[in-house]
Amino acid sequence: MQVVATDCRDYDRKLVLNTVRDALTSLQVEQLVARGDSVLLKPNLLSPHQPEAGITTHPIVVEAVITYFQELEVEVKVGESSGGMMVNQSLTEQAFQKTGVLAVCQKLGVEVINFDRASTKIVSNDRYDFPLPEVLLEADLVVSLPKLKTHSLTLFTGAIKNLYGCIPGMKKVGYHRSCPHPADFSELIVDIFELVKPDLAVMDGIVGLEGNGPGSTGDACQIGVLLASQDLVALDAVAASYLGYTQNQVPITRIAAKRDLGSNQLQQIEIIGGYQPAQQGYRLPSNALLSLLPNWLLQPLFGSLLSQPVINHQECIKCQRCVQSCPQDVIVDRQGLEIEEKGCIKCLCCQELCPQEAITVKEHLLVKLIRSIKGFLR
Ligand code: SF4
Ligand code: SF4
Structure with a gap:
């Protein structure tokens, strides 16, 4: 399976368009x-x-x-459900606006679909019933x-994890x-991937995020790559x-490969496009250090050991977004918002x-110790 990885150092409109067009042409996407x-x-x-x-x-x-698809004279729509919701207020609308994607869609005459409000159909596997937007299920091609x-x-979050945003609000x-453990949650993400099964992915790695992503406690970093593939597992790997x-370190790609949904083995993937990383790796999240512990210690x-979210009262404006998005209802107001550690599943949705x-993550002492011994993170 081929993955195109092309050097693309900035968001110059013409450069990005040419890079995308070349990548998709080499994958024969027009067919x-x-x-x-x-x-x-x-x-x-x-x-x-x-x-x-x-x-x-x-x-x-x-x-x-x-633009690439409009040149092929197909009808393009853009859909998303962002990470949370306030009562009677969809964050997705704000996200479309603030990220600049709404303006682009308006300029190009493309319909924007807020999955929070779209009609859905239940799609099931043997474990879950997922409400998925009909517009997604009916599309001829999903990207x-x-x-x-x-x-x-x-x-890691890439082409497969991105599909969690197909689930409304x-x-x-x-x-x-229902899946507090990261391993179970990763299985669930792969369940969604298996049901949606996009035909293609194009990844924006021009500026990425390192450290404690995927939100604002991560740090933007220049990676300078644009990737494309029809094999989302290979692209993410x-x-x-x-x-x-390392090859099998990311649970989602490991599980997806095990289910034969694509390959995460780098030696089996043909990488074309000529991208050469400018540096050897980036700052990984604190929880990545846990994979260095032996299983007998890690399991119990x-x-x-997972990083614990903590609210900084000086920064908090009590907007209630974290309170309303917490799956465990463990963010409570006691003269300022606090997170009850017991019951918190450390999903970091709040952060x-x-x-x-205003929400930072506190590393466990053992993780700090591993970090200082291994010098694993910069
Ligand atoms: S920590 Fe405060 S500012 Fe941040 S989401 Fe929660 S209530 Fe809003
Ligand atoms: S990490 Fe945040 S959102 Fe997740 S359970 Fe804990 S307090 Fe709630």
Whole structure:
């Protein structure tokens, strides 16, 4: 299976358009669609952030992919459900606006679909019933447009994890609640991937996110790559290797490969496009250090070793976004918001969604110790 990884150092409109066009032409994507087909693009608009934050798919990349498909005379739509919801208020609308993707869609005459409010159909496997937007299920071609980022819970978020945003609004919170362990949550993400099964992914790795992603406690970093593939597992495996993950370290790609949904074995993937990483790996999330512990120690202690979110009262504006998005209802007001450690599953949804960067993560002492011994993180 081929993954195109092309050097692309900035968001110059012409450069990105040419890079996307060359990548998709080399994958013969034009043969996947016929004139008049419907194409649904799913960017990663996790929460309302400016493009420069490195958290959301850059509007120039979204614009380039729309333009490529419009040249093929197909009908393009862009759909997303962001990471949380306030009572009677969809964060997705704010995210479309603040990330600049709404403006691009308006300019190019493309319909924007807020999955929080779209009609859905239940699609089931033997474990779950998922409400998925009908527009997504009915599209002739589905394209995942992820951002290349670290993720504190699943270690990496790319083309496959991006599909969690196909689940509307607060329904995502319920799945987090039913899968508190990262391994189970990763299985659930792969369940969604198996049901949606996009035909293609184009990843924005021009500026990515390192450290404790996927939200504002990660740090934007220049990676300088644009990736594309029809094998989303292979694409994610290649992108994760650029961040510094070893082949089987990322649970989602490992599980997806085990289910024969693609390959995560780098030696089996043909990487074309000529990209050479400018540096050897990036700063991984604190929780990535846990994979260095032996299983006999890790298994019984796992939950308590994960990084714990903490609210900084000086920064908190009591907007209630974290309270309403917490799957465990453990954020309580006691003369200022506090997180009850008992019951917190450390999913870090609260931290992802905080508009003030008022939620930081506290590393367990053992993790700090490993970090100092191994010098693993910069
Ligand atoms: S911690 Fe952040 S999300 Fe939670 S109430 Fe305060 S500002 Fe809002
Ligand atoms: S407090 Fe934050 S990390 Fe803990 S369960 Fe709630 S949303 Fe998840």
